[in-house]
Amino acid sequence: MNIPRREVDFGFEPGQVPLDWANNDAFETTFLNALSLLFPEGEKFFVESVKQHRQFVKDPQLAADVKGFMGQEAMHGREHRAFNELMLSHGYTIGPAVEANLRAFLKRVRRTLSPASQLAVTCALEHFTAMLAESLLKDERIRDELDPTVRGLWLWHALEESEHKAVAFDVYEAAGGTYERRVAIMLLTTIVFFAVTWFVQARLMATRGILWKPWTWLRGLARLYVYPGHLTRLIPAWLSYFRPHFHPDDRDTRELLARWEKTLFGARGELREQLKLSA
Ligand SMILES: [Fe+2]
Ligand SMILES: [Fe+2]
Numbered sequence: 001m002n003i004p005r006r007e008v009d010f011g012f013e014p015g016q017v018p019l020d021w022a023n024n025d026a027f028e029t030t031f032l033n034a035l036s037l038l039f040p041e042g043e044k045f046f047v048e049s050v051k052q053h054r055q056f057v058k059d060p061q062l063a064a065d066v067k068g069f070m071g072q073e074a075m076h077g078r079e080h081r082a083f084n085e086l087m088l089s090h091g092y093t094i095g096p097a098v099e100a101n102l103r104a105f106l107k108r109v110r111r112t113l114s115p116a117s118q119l120a121v122t123c124a125l126e127h128f129t130a131m132l133a134e135s136l137l138k139d140e141r142i143r144d145e146l147d148p149t150v151r152g153l154w155l156w157h158a159l160e161e162s163e164h165k166a167v168a169f170d171v172y173e174a175a176g177g178t179y180e181r182r183v184a185i186m187l188l189t190t191i192v193f194f195a196v197t198w199f200v201q202a203r204l205m206a207t208r209g210i211l212w213k214p215w216t217w218l219r220g221l222a223r224l225y226v227y228p229g230h231l232t233r234l235i236p237a238w239l240s241y242f243r244p245h246f247h248p249d250d251r252d253t254r255e256l257l258a259r260w261e262k263t264l265f266g267a268r269g270e271l272r273e274q275l276k277l278s279a
Contacts, residue, residue: 072163127241
């Protein structure tokens with residue numbers, strides 16, 4: 001799988017994106033807005049944790065993949081930052097404070113965990129992003145819920161997350177990372193990921209004055225966890241990570257990605273004009 005660094009520019013403008021851009025629903029939108037707020041700092045952490053293990057990357061193909069992975073994550077951070085700035089115009093003025101808190105939290109994580117465990121955190125979260133990406137690319141219902149003004153951002157991100165899903169994992173293996181550490185860190189990361197995401201979402205909901213609306217919560221939680229159960233449907237894929245011989249490529253997404261690559265960036269792809277082709 002070739003991992004290209006695509007120069008894209010969505011050029012988000014204030015006023016262009018509706019307030020509740022996911023399914024016209026405040027709960028689903030604040031959940032995804034929370035993820036978007038976590039991406040730039042989170043992805044910086046992923047890149048650093050891989051960079052710390054560069055000396056173990058002897059295989060030229062893996063070295064090229066690492067380069068592609070870093071380029072893609074840097075670009076995701078940049079475009080999500082632009083999107084997060086747009087959120088300010090939606091009244092989410094706590095966005096910068098959330099990012100600053102996450103930065104401080106990750107600084108503490110870097111000080112507390114060994115480089116091998118930091119890389120295991122990255123592998124765990126890359127598995128999360130790969131699962132979410134695959135369901136977005138496969139499930140038309142989820143895609144249809146996204147407003148066309150932001151759909152491209154999430155589809156492009158999903159495509160590239162799926163393209164580079166094995167890179168951090170392969171570096172972890174090349175560095176001699178153990179199974180025990182990988183699964184222990186997955187359990188810890190899952191708890192922390194949900195706690196942080198929920199906390200950030202609650203803060204976003206509070207700024208809109210919808211934190212104490214029971215129906216908003218019930219409807220939102222039912223959709224994420226019951227029907228269609230966007231998150232609970234990922235449980236089998238999450239569990240597969242605990243197999244001793246798990247590898248991200250066990251789920252063959254090559255055909256799916258080839259199709260989406262063409263749809264988004266092919267000669268007449270819908271995001272073609274967002275590619276900075278001169279770069
Ligand atoms: Fe990313
Ligand atoms: Fe990633």
